[in-house]
Amino acid sequence: MTIEIYARKSRGPQAGLRLEPYRNEDGKFIVSETRFADDHIFVDSLADVAEHIRSGYKVRMKAAQGGPASLIAPASITIEVRDGDV
Numbered sequence: 001m002t003i004e005i006y007a008r009k010s011r012g013p014q015a016g017l018r019l020e021p022y023r024n025e026d027g028k029f030i031v032s033e034t035r036f037a038d039d040h041i042f043v044d045s046l047a048d049v050a051e052h053i054r055s056g057y058k059v060r061m062k063a064a065q066g067g068p069a070s071l072i073a074p075a076s077i078t079i080e081v082r083d084g085d086v
Contacts, residue, residue, distance in 0.1 A: 003046040004080040005053070007061055007072045019061040021049055022069040030060040035071050050079050 009017040021029045028042035031052040041057070043049055049059055053074045061077075062069040 002082045006078055007076045017063050019063055022060040022062045031057040053077055
């Protein structure tokens with residue numbers, strides 16, 4: 001199974017730019033109910049990220065081309081699950 005999680009910038013000069021879950025220096029994804037660091041939850045896999053999104057958590061995401069990570073709301077995030085080749 002392959003999980004793909006992404007969002008698109010909705011405004012500004014980079015509108016339409018694809019954002020993907022950001023991994024911190026420890027290789028963890030960051031989900032949170034608020035923007036405050038004390039509320040951050042660090043998870044290991046995209047499956048864990050998807051589970052938190054479905055529970056209403058926001059996700060730190062950034063463009064593959066670089067730039068700062070932003071906290072993106074669940075309503076703006078797309079989750080695609082595909083079965084892999086056997």
